[in-house]
Amino acid sequence: MAKILVTGGAGYIGSHTVVELQKVGFEVVIVDNLSNSNIEVLSGIEKITGIRPAFENIDCVDYVSMDRMFDKYQNISAIIHFAASKAVGESVEKPLLYYRNNLVSLINLLQLMPIHKINNIVFSSSCTVYGQPDILPVTEDAPIKTALSPYGNTKQICEEIICDTIHTNPCYKSIILRYFNPIGAHPSAEIGELPNGVPNNLLPFVTQTAIGLRKQLNVFGNDYDTPDGSCIRDYIHVVDLAKAHVIAVQRMLNQRTKSDVETFNLGTGRGLSVLEVIETFEKVNGVKVPYRIVDRREGDIEKVWADPTYANEVLGWTAVETVEETLRSAWAWELNLAERAKAE
Ligand code: NAD
Numbered sequence: 407m408a409k410i411l412v413t414g415g416a417g418y419i420g421s422h423t424v425v426e427l428q429k430v431g432f433e434v435v436i437v438d439n440l441s442n443s444n445i446e447v448l449s450g451i452e453k454i455t456g457i458r459p460a461f462e463n464i465d466c467v468d469y470v471s472m473d474r475m476f477d478k479y480q481n482i483s484a485i486i487h488f489a490a491s492k493a494v495g496e497s498v499e500k501p502l503l504y505y506r507n508n509l510v511s512l513i514n515l516l517q518l519m520p521i522h523k524i525n526n527i528v529f530s531s532s533c534t535v536y537g538q539p540d541i542l543p544v545t546e547d548a549p550i551k552t553a554l555s556p557y558g559n560t561k562q563i564c565e566e567i568i569c570d571t572i573h574t575n576p577c578y579k580s581i582i583l584r585y586f587n588p589i590g591a592h593p594s595a596e597i598g599e600l601p602n603g604v605p606n607n608l609l610p611f612v613t614q615t616a617i618g619l620r621k622q623l624n625v626f627g628n629d630y631d632t633p634d635g636s637c638i639r640d641y642i643h644v645v646d647l648a649k650a651h652v653i654a655v656q657r658m659l660n661q662r663t664k665s666d667v668e669t670f671n672l673g674t675g676r677g678l679s680v681l682e683v684i685e686t687f688e689k690v691n692g693v694k695v696p697y698r699i700v701d702r703r704e705g706d707i708e709k710v711w712a713d714p715t716y717a718n719e720v721l722g723w724t725a726v727e728t729v730e731e732t733l734r735s736a737w738a739w740e741l742n743l744a745e746r747a748k749a750e
């Protein structure tokens with residue numbers, strides 16, 4: 407079976423994707439510098455699939471080390487490039503860190519691909535490229551809006567770098583996947599999201615509040631133009647998201663792509679408000695999430711959810727997990743983390 411390089415494979419979405427790749431028989435090589443992840447994730451993956459993936463602690467920004475890595479692992483068929491810095495607020499404080507990490511990592515890979523005869527790359531993009539869309543649900547041909555943060559800008563620039571580069575060689579193919587809001591964890595609760603410090607994203611804050619690590623959740627605004635006044639997002643189970651990467655890789659390897667770059671939204675097509683997330687989480691897990699309404703968070707989008715029709719029809723992929731199951735998996739993961747912390 408083909409060998410796939412997964413950069414950032416020790417991270418949240420990467421680790422779930424490694425599991426799905428291994429499940430269908432792909433051989434996986436992870437490159438990760440562990441800047442936002444823990445080596446323990448390899449044991450989690452091994453517990454689920456029975457296979458410990460090859461792992462290299464390398465910074466994708468380091469061209470020479472990446473070149474050596476490609477020499478070591480011959481015949482890589484495709485790259486899935488997750489490795490990036492992703493904290494929106496931090497990117498405002500440290501823009502150059504974000505531009506350097508996210509742009510140089512991608513440029514190195516694109517430069518090394520022809521040298522090592524690799525034609526295929528899947529890139530992790532984000533619904534953040536749409537800003538506040540004029541039309542909902544948002545389709546792939548919606549206009550790209552001015553980025554609200556250096557992080558968001560890196561995703562836009564990376565998409566452009568890919569489009570400018572891929573057509574220079576007729577063998578190259580790229581699939582750009584624009585994720586909506588990934589949440590939840592593997593049903594085994596062996597792997598999940600490991601937020602660093604105080605979480606910025608909603609779900610880890612919800613689970614940490616429910617378990618008592620945080621006193622209460624701040625809901626950022628209830629005066630938006632939405633049915634209950636809180637913001638709306640398209641929350642997608644991370645395992646559904648991971649499976650789309652397997653399909654994307656198979657599509658490239660089977661030469662079924664229709665153009666040198668294809669771009670897909672990965673969302674459920676359902677919008678859920680912050681208050682609905684809290685209410686459903688409490689209901690399905692039988693726990694309370696103390697919260698209070700506070701001011702809006704600067705830079706927040708009021709409402710966004712995907713039109714996933716293109717991915718449904720062309721990739722044959724659909725998000726299948728219910729929001730209830732997704733929120734149950736997030737809680738099971740938090741409970742597992744608490745067990746581990748107790749055992750230490
Ligand atoms: P994550 O931080 O959990 O995973 C990223 C992994 O990449 C981490 O393990 C980190 O250690 C590694 N990494 C970072 N820079 C590296 C470098 N220079 N060299 C090697 N490894 C490096 O993040 P995630 O949530 O799994 O996100 C994966 C990708 O998806 C990122 O590109 C992110 O921008 C994108 N994305 C994430 C979301 C989200 O909400 N989680 C939404 C849209 C897009």
Ligand code: WQD
Binds near residue numbers: 494533609624626703
């Ligand atoms: C979701 C909703 C908040 C925390 C960010 C990035 C985006 C993408 C995904 C990568 C919003 C509300 C949150 C809290 C709250 N990442 N919220 N209290 O803002 O959709 O997107 O992550 O590409 O680029 O910007 O996700 O999880 O931060 O917020 O009320 O403590 O939850 O206002 O409405 P967001 P999020």
